[in-house]
Amino acid sequence: MKRARSSSATSSISSSSAGSTTQPLTSKYRRTDLLPQPTDSHLTCQLPPTCSDSPNTFNSTSELQTHYNHCHLHGCQAKACNKVFPDARLLELHEIENHDPFSSEQQRAGQKIFECFLPRDVCGKRCSTPRGRRNHMIQIHHFSKQYFFSVTNHGVSPQHAYRQPENHDTNGMNCCYRSGIWSSVLDPERV
Incomplete structure (x- = not known):
């Protein structure tokens, strides 16, 4: 059974706390507060x-x-490859054409594995050779003849990967895919 408080003890506590100013409570320190912040x-x-x-x-x-x-x-994760690509589509094509054993077998069987660089929902064309894809890209999508079409084999250097796609016309008119990156530069022969 608990002991009852005496009235004198209660009055002395309340009278001493009433006369003093209350100090704000400080929050506890966390360990992370003591570590140097990066x-x-x-x-x-x-x-x-x-x-x-x-x-x-x-x-x-x-x-x-x-x-x-x-x-x-958009870097290739294949062992000893480590090539960098400007976008996910070119990385995907690189992996299909260079690291996929099933695609290698399809190519040996004469099937078309070299896809157009544009997204599949824009152009689903497949070619049997890289040269056929290059011709398709130049004739149908008006890519520049100076475009680095072997980007799917070699990737791009990191300084070129920094450039961003600009004003790409998804209908395929007036677009150029230069140095592995989208660009709004027109083919000089068409201007």
Whole structure:
């Protein structure tokens, strides 16, 4: 059974607390508050294939994100390949044409495995040779003859991967896919 409080003890506590000013309670410290916080100037990328030998340092998380999207997001993961592509479509074609054993067998059997560079919903054309695809891209989609059509074999250097698609006409008119990237540059022969 609990002991009842005496009235004198209660009155002394309430009288002492009534006369003093109340101090605000401080929050507890978390362990993470005591650790040094990373600053934006310490953001370093060491991902393969472009940054594993010579890491890149960035001033902000947005710079690091942009770098990642252009140099690592569309990189081939096949062993010893590590090529970088400007978009997911060209990476997909690279994997089909260079690393897919089923596609190799289809090609040996004479089937068409070389797809148009444009998305399948825009153009689903398949060719039996890279030269046939090149001719299709030039004649139908008006790609420049100077376009680097073997981008699916070699990828692009990271500095070219930074360029963004601009004003691509999905109907295939007035478009050029130069150096592995979308561009609004017209074929000089058509101007």
